[in-house]
Amino acid sequence: MRRNQGCNPLDHQLARRQFLAGAAGGAISLGLSGAPAIAEQVKGQHKRILQVYLQGGVSQLESWDPKPGTEFGGPFRAIPTSVPGMHISELLPYTAQRMHLLSLVRSINIKTNDHTQGRLFMEKGRRAGEYPYIGSIASKYLAPTNSELPGYIHISTRGLTDSTSAFLGAQHGQLKFEGVKPPKNLALPNGLNETAAARRIELRQQFNKQFGQGRPKSMTESFDVSFEQAAKLMARKTFFEKQPDGKDLERYGKHDFGRNCLLARALLENDATCVKVTHHGYDSHAENFNFHLEQLGEFDKTFSMLLDDLHERGMLESTLVMVYSEFGRTPQINVRYGRDHWGTAWSIALGGCGIQPGAIIGKTNEKGTAVVEREVDAGHLFHTYLQALGIDSTNDHDIAGRSIPIGDPTAQSIKELLA
């Protein structure tokens, strides 16, 4: 049997043309609708999501649920945080001082140890089926209609092939940035000036009008929105090419993750709706402790600086912050000093918009091998994210006359975590 090392083929760079190609495929999707009712729920505020995805499965024992001195506790100690009585791993000293802005869910059991299944469950709130990612839902229901940026942006030095928008339409699909490199093809093609480009747009619109006669609006809408978004990206070429401030780089770190988080801050400041930053390198089947030292050492300060900046800019109240993985890691330490995949009893951190700060939800046993209190799965978390953002997750997507439940009807939000 092939051992699952986690680890899927890559890798996908952003290109405007690629984005448009995806949008074209989306034209046959079920189209847009249902947004007005949700817009009423969120009361006109622009609410956002910052997703920090610790790819590969961060160890809960080396992060949010340390068990020092126990059989599987590992070599690291627990340290107090800014929340009395709450301790996290000593690998997160900066984050520890900001835990009054965050909360922990320590009782997740997703009943899978597979990277893809875990990731899809955590993103979609469903174990199976074609459902949209949380970021695509945010794009559809939270993005301002006049937004200059795509609704769901993913910054990563590599990536996985994800179809994130499902039936919501390709314009709500994830737009991937390859680190801080500006998106490709932002400039007009050689030989095409602005006047000629404008005439091409007019021609396309005429064709659309003709084609759309007697046909559902949805058949051309995805194309139109995607072309508009691409045009807006092209108009903001200088935004993507701007180099970060030296002082900011000192604070965030000059490594990829630091630069990616600075871009995430700039995007959120410029009204992006969901920004996901992936930090790679947690699938530690060997040398778990040395790798977590390195990776969390990079994550800790950078994430803390980003959290500070969102807080100081008054954006945290309207930004849901998620620090999550596809699963945790086994309490048992293997012969290579590694920890393997573990979806049975692990943790995430949440904060910001709609989340009660400083809370600890659920509990694992002394050795960290099982949840003993308030077990939840990704379905419960999915409802919680949306409820925190003011979206009634028990409602339905209204897709061309079909009603599809937004959240899994068999799961509920974690009410005590909501502010």
Next chain:
Amino acid sequence: MKVKQPDTSGALVAQKPLVESELIEPAKTHQVAQFKHSVPLTSCRVDPTGTYVVAGAQDLDIQVWHLQTQAQRTLKGHTSWVRSFDFSKDGNTLYSACWGGDVKVWNMADAAPQALMTIPAHKGSARWVRLSPDQTKLATCGNDLLVKVWNIADGELLQTFSGHERHVYAVDFHPDGRHLVSQDLMGVIKIWDMQTGKLARGMDASLMTGYDNKFAADMGGARDLQFSPDGSELASAGITNVANSFAGIQDPIIMLFDWKTGKEKAQLKPDKTFQGIAWGVRYHPDGFLIGAGADRSGKGELWFSKPGEKEFFHTLKLPKAARGLDLLADGRHLVVPHADGSVCTYRMTAKAKLFGT
């Protein structure tokens, strides 16, 4: 084919009715004793008088076994796993360093040793501790990127050497007593002059690190470091050829450096089918080198090489991962801490024969 293994659960003393060969023959190395702890071990050290073996484990304690009587003691007080030890020449004082950053000093003459002194040596793990040749100073290194020298009499910090940019994995004194060497995650070896308090020069062990593109992380570092008895050569054990370090797919390596020139002298590697980490290296007084390592499958090996040769002349396969190595002063025995919680003693002579046979 299954081969019946001899009963090796006893200590060295259990072999007394047998006639042991005194001739050192590395190719005839065999296990003669085993001491067992319930938790996987991380490191070990034997005292210079050959009385004790001490071991760190995946817990907070230090296990001490008397090599002759098998009596076991447990030293408590560390707040994290113990990764490195050293002994005073008389074997009476033990120094231990833990992932929590502390170095503790123990009087082994006490029936139930308590820590005599705790030095908060590093912010972040204290990865290594070594006693100076003149027995007056300790050298430590850690995750605060520093190398430090301490007065063993009172734990006073004497010198701090900064310059490493990544976690420092190991440090050792050169036998001249004036220089220190330290090696970090990226294979940067720095040679510090304790008289001037400055960096004297460096060596390049960058072969012993690798950036895992798939997972976007560095893997490397010295897992053991030792000078040859005459100080002319430095041996460093670790990894190379990082392919997928998150799954443990890389090659063990022992690199040898010429002290005078700082140039690489040899890259010693086991068979390509053995993928993992070289965790230990020792110079035998007779001139040959011994290495120990762990394969990603959980098995181990002991390697033996002669000076000037580029390949091991003998490999002893072990059924369990070797996580370190030390040599008894008699020159005939090795001790190895294993991932199954045992410390095994291996004798480098022909197997014992029953008296009269």
